[in-house]
Amino acid sequence: MNILPPFDLLPTLLVGLKVTIQLTILSSILAFFVSFFVGFCRLSKYKIVRIISTIYVEFFRGTSMLVQLFWVYFVLPVFGLDFSAMHAGILVLGLNFGAYCSEVVRSAILAIPKTQTEAGISLNMTSTQIMSKIVLPQAFVIMLPSYGNYLIELLKCTALVSLITLNDLMFQGVLLNSSTFRTIEIYSLVLVMYFLLAYPLTLGVRWFERKFSEGRA
Amino acid sequence: MWNWDFAFSIMPQLLKALRITILATLLGFTLACILGLLLALGRRSTIKPLSMLIGGFIEFVRSTPLLAQLYFVFYVFPKFGLTLTPLVAGVLTLGVHYSTYLSEVYRAGIDAIPRGQWEAATALNFSRARIWLNIIIPQAVPPVVPVMGNYLIGMFKDTPLLSAITLVEILQSAKIIGSLTFRYTEAITIVGVLFLILSYVSSLGVQKLEVRLNRRSLL
Numbered sequence: 340m341n342i343l344p345p346f347d348l349l350p351t352l353l354v355g356l357k358v359t360i361q362l363t364i365l366s367s368i369l370a371f372f373v374s375f376f377v378g379f380c381r382l383s384k385y386k387i388v389r390i391i392s393t394i395y396v397e398f399f400r401g402t403s404m405l406v407q408l409f410w411v412y413f414v415l416p417v418f419g420l421d422f423s424a425m426h427a428g429i430l431v432l433g434l435n436f437g438a439y440c441s442e443v444v445r446s447a448i449l450a451i452p453k454t455q456t457e458a459g460i461s462l463n464m465t466s467t468q469i470m471s472k473i474v475l476p477q478a479f480v481i482m483l484p485s486y487g488n489y490l491i492e493l494l495k496c497t498a499l500v501s502l503i504t505l506n507d508l509m510f511q512g513v514l515l516n517s518s519t520f521r522t523i524e525i526y527s528l529v530l531v532m533y534f535l536l537a538y539p540l541t542l543g544v545r546w547f548e549r550k551f552s553e554g555r556a
Numbered sequence: 557m558w559n560w561d562f563a564f565s566i567m568p569q570l571l572k573a574l575r576i577t578i579l580a581t582l583l584g585f586t587l588a589c590i591l592g593l594l595l596a597l598g599r600r601s602t603i604k605p606l607s608m609l610i611g612g613f614i615e616f617v618r619s620t621p622l623l624a625q626l627y628f629v630f631y632v633f634p635k636f637g638l639t640l641t642p643l644v645a646g647v648l649t650l651g652v653h654y655s656t657y658l659s660e661v662y663r664a665g666i667d668a669i670p671r672g673q674w675e676a677a678t679a680l681n682f683s684r685a686r687i688w689l690n691i692i693i694p695q696a697v698p699p700v701v702p703v704m705g706n707y708l709i710g711m712f713k714d715t716p717l718l719s720a721i722t723l724v725e726i727l728q729s730a731k732i733i734g735s736l737t738f739r740y741t742e743a744i745t746i747v748g749v750l751f752l753i754l755s756y757v758s759s760l761g762v763q764k765l766e767v768r769l770n771r772r773s774l775l
Contacts, residue, residue, distance in 0.1 A: 401752040401759070403713040406727060410748055413740040417557055491619070498621035502720055509623055516631070523635050526628045530620050537619040 345524035348515060352525075355511030356532060362425065362497045362507060366432035367490055373437025378444025392441070399438035405499050407431045412503040424505035428497070436493050443485040447478040480551060487544035491537050498533070508532060563742040566733050570746055573729035580646055580725060581712045587651025588711070589704070592658030596666065597688070599659065617656040623717055625649050630721040642723035646715075654711050661703050665696035698769060705762035709755050716747075726750065 342349070380392035399407070411427045422430065451474050459469035501510035512529040516522055598610040617625070630645040640648065669692055677687040719728035730743035 397756060398752065401755045402748045403716045403727075403751050405716040405719075406744065406748045406751055409727065409731070409740075410744050413734065414744050417741050495619075495621040498623040499717070501623070509621065509627075512624075513627065522631050526624070526632050529624050530628055533620045533624055534616055538615065541615070541619060 345521070345528055348519075348521070348525060348528060351515050352508060352511050352528060352532065355506055355508035356536075358425075358505065359494075359497050359507040359509075359536070362428055362432070362500065362505070363490075363494045366429045366436070366497070367493055369429060369433025370436035370440055370489075370493065371486075373433060374440030374444050377437060377441035378448070381441060381445050382448060396438045396441055399435050404431065404435050404496060405502065407435060408499060408503050424500065424503050427503060428500035428505050432493060432496060432500075435496075436489055440486065440489055443482050443489070444478075447481040447485075448474060450481055451477050484544055484548045484551070487540065487547065491540045491544070494537055494540065495533070558741060558745075559739070562737075562739060563746060566743055567746070569729055569733065570726060570743065570750070573724060573726040574750060576643070576723065577712075577715045577725040580643060580650065580715050580718060580723070581708070583647045584650035584654065584715075585708050585711055587647065588654035588658050588707075591651060591655035593662055593693075595655055595659035596662035599663065600666070614656045614659060617653060622649070622653050622714060623720060625653060626717060626721050642718065642721050645721055646718035646723050650711060650714065650718075654707055657707055658704060661700050661707070662696065664703075665700040666692060668699065669695055701769065702762050702766040705758070705765060709758050709762070712758070713751065713755060 377392050377395060380388050381396070383389055383392075408427060408431045411422060411431050412424065415422065455473050455477070456469055459473045464472070497507060498509040501507050501513065504510070506514070508529060512525050516525045519525070595610055595614060599607055599614070601607045601610075626646065626649045629649045630640065630642065633640060633645070673691055673695065674687070677691045682691070715725055716727035718725050719731065722728070724732070726747050727744075730740075730747045733743040734740035
C-alpha cells in the first residue's frame with residue numbers, strides 16, 4: 340500500500356493512539372470511583388476518616404505525578420509488588436486524578452444549600468435517601484464541567500507513561516523517530532493527534548457549561 | 557530494602573539537582589507571567605486577526621501534552637537551525653505552556669474590573685497605554701495572585717518532565733543514581749519526599765497570601 344508521507348507514519352502512531360485512549364478511559368473510571376469515595380470520606384463525621392483522606396489528597400497533590408509513576412514502576416517491585424507499565428499507569432493516573440477530583444465532589448456536595456437536606460429530614464427520609472435522591476442529583480450537575488476539564492488534563496497526562504516504557508502515542512512517536520529520523524513530521528503529527536483528541540472534549544465541556552447556565556444567570 | 561547510609565550518601569547529589577529544578581521553575585514562571593499577560597492583552601486586541609491567532613495558539617497549546625511540546629521544541633527546532641540546550645528548551649516550553657494558562661487567569665482578573673473604571677479613565681482623557689498600566693493592571697493582578705501561586709506549584713511539579721529532554725534535574729539525577737547502583741528505592745523515594753515537602757510548604761504560603769489579600773480587599 341502506498342501512502343503519501345507524512346501519512347505513512349500513521350499506522351505506527353495509531354497503535355499508540357489506541358493505547359492512549361484505552362489508558363485514558365480506564366484510568367478515568369478508576370479516578371471517578373476514587374474521587375467519590377475520597378470526597379465522601381472527607382465529609383465523614385469521623386475525624387480519623389477525614390484526616391486519613393486529607394493526607395491521601397495532600398500526598399497525591401503534593402508530589403509530582405512523574406515521580407509517582409517512577410516510584411510505582413521502579414520502587415514497588417523491590418517490595419514484591421510488580422506492575423506492568425499499563426497497570427502502573429492506570430493506578431497512578433487514577434489515584435492522582437482521584438485525589439484532585441475528590442475536591443470537586445466535596446465542594447459540589449457542600450454547595451447544595453442546607454435547606455435541601457432539612458426538607459428531606461422533615462419528609463422523614465433516611466440519610467441515604469437524602470443523599471441519593473436530593474443532594475447527589477443536584478451536586479452531580481455542578482460536578483460535570485469540572486470532571487470534563489479534569490478528563491482533558493488526564494488525557495494530556497497519559498503522555499507521561501511513555502517514560503515508563505508503555506507504548507502510547509508519545510512512546511510510538513519517540514520510537515519511530517529513533518528509527519526513521521523524520522523528526523519534524525513525527526513530532527508535529529503527534530502534537531496534532533493529541534490536539535484532535537483533546538479539543539473535541541474541550542468544546543464538549545464548553546457546550547455543556549453554556550447549556551447548564553442557560554436561564555440561571 | 558532501605559539503607560539509611562546509602563540514602564544519606566546520595567543526598568548531596570540530589571540536593572544539587574534540586575537547585576536545577578528550582579531554577580527551571582523560577583525562570584519558566586517568570587517567562588510565563590510576562591508572556592501570559594501579553595497573551596491576555598493580545599487576546600483582547602481590536603485587530604481581529606491578531607486576537608484570533610492568539611486565541612488559536614492558546615487553544616492548541618492547552619490541548620496538547622507538555623511532554624509532546626518538550627520533544628517538539630528540543631528535537632524539531634534544531635532542524636530549523638535553532639539548537640537549544642536542555643535547560644533553555646525546558647524553560648521556554650514550560651514558560652510558554654503555562655503562559656496560556658496564566659493568560660486565562662489574567663483575563664479573569666481584567667474582566668472583574670468594573671466598567672466604571674474604564675469610563676472614568678476615558679473621561680479623564682488617559683491614553684490607552686496609561687489606562688492599562690496605571691488603572692487596569694494594578695487592580696486586575698493582585699486578586700489573582702493566589703491562583704498564580706497555585707500554577708507556580710503546578711509548574712514545579714511538572715519540571716521532572718524535563719528529564720525526558722536529558723536535563724539533569726532532580727528526577728533524572730535519581731535515575732542516574734539508580735542505574736549506576738541498581739538501587740532505585742532510596743533515590744526516587746527521597747525525590748518524592750522533597751517534592752511533597754516543598755509543594756506543601758508553598759501551598760501553605762499561597763493560602764496565607766490568599767487570606768491576607770482577602771483581608772485587604774475587605775478594608
